[in-house]
Amino acid sequence: MKLQTRIPQIKATCPIDYDSRVFVVGSCFSENIGKKLAHFKFRSFQNPLGILFHPVAIENLITRAVQNSHYSDKDIFLMNARWQTFEAHSSMGEVSKEQLLRRLDQNVRATRLQLEQATHVIITLGTAWVYTHVASQQIVANCHKVPQKEFSKELLSVDTIVDSLKNIVNQVHGLNDRAKFIFTVSPVRHLKDGFVENQRSKAHLITAVHEVIENENINSAVYFPSYELLMDELRDYRFYDSDMVHPSTLAIDYVWERFKLAWISPSVFSVMDEIDTIQKGLGHRPFHGDSEAHLNFKKLLQTKIEKLRQSYPFMNFEG
Structure with a gap:
């Protein structure tokens, strides 16, 4: 008996292993994938400016990194006692502008270094709806609770998204032509935009990604169907969190397993199992921490850990 529709997936020809370096950027679903990569101790780097929901915000980050562009006073502002920038998530905010400028520049420099070394770049797109700050005419990554009247809202056209994604790919390849791109569309529904509006947004993103992959002769880019996996394989509200919008832990684990089967080299599965055992052991909280049994454990x-680090010295299990 068949109780589920299954989305066919093609095995990667250049899968991720422990020699890979993975750069992960985009919407909040990218955080889920990034946490999984970090849990299994892959060399990954995730969202240096926090969550970025739309392609223009990601493009702005990549452009700054490639051009070694520094932030200045004109790029930041004070809001609710914290300094922010329209180019980053609110989690990047600092209490002093000097701290914020220093942190932004450090993270952009780190982004460039990671892109120069990246074997895989995973980009998760969340929405095609963007807000433009009227006074500066800047498309913002985050509104930071600035009054709504200071912004105009629009849906990015497919052509605009295509241009943005092509610019991202071309700029990264200017630094590192070996990088492979994995595009995915977040299954998180942006219902604050509206139900129909959310579907229009996802449609624009999916169409644009496939136009870039199929029509621009970019052989290094592929699509991973995280949106479709939740919509078509996990068609049930039990796979959503209590807000009925974000994927549940079970759904995230399911999508990760599908990603693993498609994009992680089977040669490292046994290493991943060993790491998972160690991680669970480190997370164990004993009733009697000074007992002989626990000390032996x-x-x-x-x-x-020491045996694993003999083969993979970059792995750090502290903190």
């Missing part, structure tokens, strides 16, 4: 765990 910790010693065995440390032995496993």
Whole structure:
């Protein structure tokens, strides 16, 4: 009996392994993938300016990184006792403008370094709806609770998204022509825009990504169907969190498993299993931390870590 529609997936010809360097950027679903990569100790770098929901915001980050562009006083503002920039998520805010400028520049420099070394760039697009700050005519990454009257709202056209994605790919390849791109559209529904408006937005993103992949002769870019996996394979509200918008932990684990089967090299599955065992052990909270049994458990765990680091010295299990 068949109880589920299955989306066919093609195995990657250049899968991720422990020699890979993965750059992850985009909407909040990219955080889920990034956390999984970090959990299994892949060399990954995630959302240096926080969550970025739309392609223009991601393009702005890549452009700054490639051009080594520094932030200045004109790029930041004070809101609710914290300094912010329209180019980053609110989580980047700082109490002093010097701290914010320093943090932004550090993260952009780190972005350039990561892009120069990246074997895989994963970009998750969340929405095609954008807000333009009327006074500056800047499309913002985040409104930071600035009054709504100071912005105009529009839906990016497919052509605009295509141009933005092509610019991202071309700029990265100017630094590193070996990088492979994995595009995906977030299954998180932006219902504050409206139900129909959310579907229009996702349609624009999906259409634009496939136009870039199929019509621009960019052989290094592919599409991973995270949106379709939740919409078509997991068609049930039990796969959503309590807000009925974000994927549940079970759904995230399911999509990760599908990503793993398509994009992670089977040669490292056993290493991932060993790392998962270690991570669960490190997360264990004993009733009697000074017992002999627990001390022996910790010693065995440390032995496993040291053995693993002999093959993968970059792995850090502290903190």
